[in-house]
Amino acid sequence: xxxxxxxxxxxxxxxxxxxxxxxxxxxxxxxxxxxxxxxxxxxxxxxxxxxxxxxxxxxxxxxxxxxxxxxxxxxxxxxxxxxxxxxxxxxxxxxxxxxxxxxxxxxxxxxxxxxxxxxxxxxxxxxxxxxxxxxxxxxxxxxxxxxxxxxxxxxxxxxxxxxxxxxxxxxxxxxxxxxxxxxxxxxxxxxxxxxxxxxxxxxxxxxxxxxxxxxxxxxxxxxxxxxxxxxxxxxxxxxxxxxxxxxxxxxxxxxxxxxxxxxxxxxxxxxxxxxxxxxxxxxxxxxxxxxxxxxxxxxxxxxxxxxxxxxxxxxxx
Numbered sequence: 659x660x661x662x663x664x665x666x667x668x669x670x671x672x673x674x675x676x677x678x679x680x681x682x683x684x685x686x687x688x689x690x691x692x693x694x695x696x697x698x699x700x701x702x703x704x705x706x707x708x709x710x711x712x713x714x715x716x717x718x719x720x721x722x723x724x725x726x727x728x729x730x731x732x733x734x735x736x737x738x739x740x741x742x743x744x745x746x747x748x749x750x751x752x753x754x755x756x757x758x759x760x761x762x763x764x765x766x767x768x769x770x771x772x773x774x775x776x777x778x779x780x781x782x783x784x785x786x787x788x789x790x791x792x793x794x795x796x797x798x799x800x801x802x803x804x805x806x807x808x809x810x811x812x813x814x815x816x817x818x819x820x821x822x823x824x825x826x827x828x829x830x831x832x833x834x835x836x837x838x839x840x841x842x843x844x845x846x847x848x849x850x851x852x853x854x855x856x857x858x859x860x861x862x863x864x865x866x867x868x869x870x871x872x873x874x875x876x877x878x879x880x881x882x883x884x885x886x887x888x889x890x891x892x893x894x895x896x897x898x899x900x901x902x903x904x905x906x907x908x909x910x911x912x913x914x915x916x917x918x919x920x921x922x923x924x925x926x927x928x929x930x931x932x933x934x935x936x937x938x939x940x941x942x943x944x945x946x947x948x949x950x951x952x953x954x955x956x957x958x959x960x961x962x963x964x965x966x967x968x969x970x971x972x973x974x975x
Contacts, residue, residue: 697971699724699963702744706731707765709752709792714920719748721923722956723964731765735772745963746786747777749793751853751918761817761856762795770800777802778811784966786840786959787912791854794904794914803914804874805907806865815861815905817916821897825855829929830895830917832903833880837873838910840962841955847884848951849928850917852895857916859898859905866900877904877915919952 701724705712712728719726724746731754734740741747755764769777781787781802789797794817797803801811820826830852834845861869869875878901879887879894887893887901894901896916904915925931925948935945 697964697967699745699960699967700743701726701746701748702734702741703728703748703750704731704734704793705729705750708754708756709750709765711751711790711918711920714923715748715750715790718920718923718953718956719746719960722953722960724956724960731768735768738773738776741773741776741780744785745967746788746959747780749787749789749796750920751791751793754792754796757792757856760799761854762792762799765792766796766799769796781907781909781912785911786963788841788955788959789912789914790918790920791852791857791916794916795856797912797914802912803907804865804869804905805912806868806872807908814865815859817856818858818860819856820854820858820895822891822895825853826857826895827851827853828892828895830903831880831882831884831893832917833878833884833886835873835876835878837876837906839876839906839913840910841906841913841958842876842904843958845954847880848954849922850919850952851921852917853921854896854916857896857898859896859900859902859916861899869902869905870900872908874905874908875900875902876906876913877902877917879903913955919955922950922952923956924948924950924953 701719703712703716703719703726705728709731716726716728729740754762758764777800787797787802789803798815798817799813801813804814805811806814828851829849832848832850834842834848879898880901881887881893889897889901903917904913906913921927927950938945
């Protein structure tokens with residue numbers, strides 16, 4: 659029953675019973691905030707209704723040292739208090755609700771109505787959030803990104819159809835920019851795959867300038883040598899303004915990106931791995947088992963959370 663976890667009645671629910679009341683109730687975060695005491699961070703990975711990269715994302719987080727749990731979207735929508743049992747929220751790639759009305763729009767609306775301010779409170783408490791591809795589109799539609807000061811929750815950016823006019827499934831080179839983003843620390847030039855039809859990052863000139871000035875642009879499409887793609891296809895696969903592939907919020911704890919880090923967690927996922935293996939063989943050396951470039955995002959997140967959890971545990975002693 660919707661009322662089972664509601665602990666206080668919002669003002670708008672006093673006026674009328676029925677559907678309006680139910681909507682108001684679902685925006686409340688009725689559970690008391692709790693801290694998961696484990697030093698192994700817990701990650702909530704959403705799935706269902708078209709999200710289809712949840713297994714890979716959970717696998718990458720587990721490989722990095724977290725305890726990842728796949729949670730169906732309906733379970734979170736019906737019980738927003740689940741958030742507080744986790745240290746990281748991952749909204750993975752896919753085609754939530756078939757991208758009807760625009761990529762990520764419906765899932766963003768459902769989350770906004772069900773969670774209300776709980777998601778922003780989750781982030782403000784020091785926890786992490788990552789949105790990959792469709793998840794990036796969701797966070798932008800929610801206004802969680804870019805979340806510029808004085809405009810919290812406003813929808814200031816968009817991810818619109820690719821300039822090439824079709825779906826792109828290809829590997830791209832990325833340049834990581836200096837920032838306070840937890841997920842991209844230590845990264846420079848890397849390769850990841852993209853799989854999207856609506857990935858062109860768009861914003862007005864003033865918003866783009868502010869994102870750049872505040873260091874919230876964390877990933878840009880680049881050439882193989884690391885030079886700016888400068889909008890050139892296929893280096894920039896979608897026509898993104900300023901070659902933007904990923905941004906973070908002002909805290910650095912929320913990341914949205916169109917490329918898929920969970921799709922390059924081992925070296926053998928790269929299309930050129932067999933050629934590289936042959937080079938090792940010709941040198942008479944065994945091919946090393948290495949992580950893919952995408953694992954760095956997850957290692958960074960888990961190590962950050964382990965550090966914060968250790969600090970909290972130490973402060974209690």
